[in-house]
Amino acid sequence: MANVTLRNVRKAYPNGFEAIKGVDVDVADGQFCVLVGPSGCGKSTLLRMVAGLETISSGEIDIGGRIVNQVEPAERDIAMVFQNYALYPHMSVYNNMAYGLRNRRMPQPEIDTRVQEAARILELGAMLDRKPGQLSGGQRQRVAMGRAIVRQPKVFLFDEPLSNLDAKLRIAMRVEIRKLQRRLNTTSIYVTHDQLEAMTLADILVVMNGGQVEQVGNPLDIYQKPATTFVASFIGAPPMNLMPLSADELKSQLAGDSRINDAGILGIRPEDFVVSNETVAGGIALGLTVEAIERVGAETFIYGTRERDVQGVAANPGELPPGEVLVRIPGAIGPAIGERIRAIAAPDKLHLFTADGRQRVGP
């Protein structure tokens, strides 16, 4: 049991590329921390630095009150679950789990107790004599988990452990991991690029982009109050609609809002729109022409173009093309293609950002 603290951690490669540009994160004892971000944002590198598999260029990593910058991976008292599981292919499931304990010269009876206990928790009892090659993807994943838990380390590190599983199994394992972590109450750091996985698992969510932390906090806080347009478009699916506040009707609709002077970009989540002909005081109403409709049963996605088109903002990954607005309404009924609708959003549903998207304006 331990807390993990990163203080101004940096990683620069000899060729000058800066993979991690100064990260501060504080994970309290027993918390589940998720690092999320697009590919190449440095989240895996950061995790490998905590594990001791990558060197730290500057800053400090502290595990359980001990600065581990110069400590070997084996001495950091961590266990890691790899994306490809990294099981030892020539060893049985039992030996895969026992290997780390034998290396630490634990007496055989104790090893046996721990492995049997882990096998029971993970329902691997019938497979202890098999080789990894004879297991399914989900079973291999559980063996990798077992290898981590038998060690009873201070910290679990997960490097996209579910990305090699199919969608159904991924959801099941996600729940399993969370239950297991609650039960063992071991501090965990988990890397993923899947924002849904991040939202559901995290006690504390770290959104990363380009080697920097964009926002740290409780997942719901981040969803409700994204600090930058990057976070706004990355967290939440489908992503938030981001519209530039140039000198057009949006600005005039928001004339009464005190935030308007500093703001350059308006964000509204697709689920925060209501299709209605009413007006909301202090809110926003958009006239849309329906371009496409997706009905998934429980909800309907409406892709519309705004009637008065606008010049684009710099598009982040996952963003809609400028001028296009996505509205998400419950149920399967909705307008027809080509129809003109009005989408309205209440004042407390509006997110305002500075023109460069780097800062949130107002509460």
Place this chain on the structure above:
Amino acid sequence: MENRAIFSGKLLPCLLILPQLAVSLIFFYWPALQALQQSFLVQDAFGLSTEFVWFENYLSLLQTPEYYHAIGVTFVFSALVAFFSLTLGLLLAVMANRNIRGVQIYRTFLIVPYAVAPAVASVLFIFMFQPGLGMIARALQRNGVDWNPVLNGTHAMILVVIVAVWNQISYNFLFFLAGLQAIPKSVIEAAAIDGARPMRRFWTIIFPLLSPTTFFLIIVNITYVFFNTLGIIDTATGGGPNGATQTLVYKVFQDGKVGTDLGGSAAQSVILMVIVVALTAFQFRYVEKKVHY
């Protein structure tokens, strides 16, 4: 699970395997059958008449003490060469698999010896170890070793072992390096996190995962020492002194080519073939059980 190409008809698949089949038939089965036939024949000294003698060639062979001596020499020689060329090849591959500056240069130079013809390599080493002139020989003599492979059988054996090993290391190096690079990096990292120090990591993870490569190389190396070291022995020692480096394959060559005893030589090559086939079969039967694919 298998990736199978589907052919319609039988003509195309037959045509496709024909070249490989032709090569095996012409260069392996045909000469092997000819050797078998020859081993039952005796020719007079002028090559004018040939007589079918059943197993007489084999019987006279098994009654010569030199033949048993050659078998002993062959086993000592092949065990030494296979052992040293494999261990040194593996050692170099492990060294060259690390992230060090200029690793590409090391790798290239470690492969170069394989491009040197065995006879040429042998000549180079003869010069270096020549008792009167060679620099290594003189260094040894200065340090009190009475080095003389021309007269001393043990020295002659050491010399041919060095040449054969030197010639074969590159091949083993190349395969071991490829084998090492095929081991996923994350497995090694997992072992490091699991508290295995480098030596233990090597013996419990890397070496077992290399076992298919090692198994393949053992078979190839044994075949190499049994057959392809002929040129080395011929140039370095000529089988001497007093038969100390006369291996089976060299005796085949000497008796057949130099002694023109074609029947006896053919009988020897048939026995040699049987030995190598038996050795390989033995390894597939017993050693392969320890291989993790």
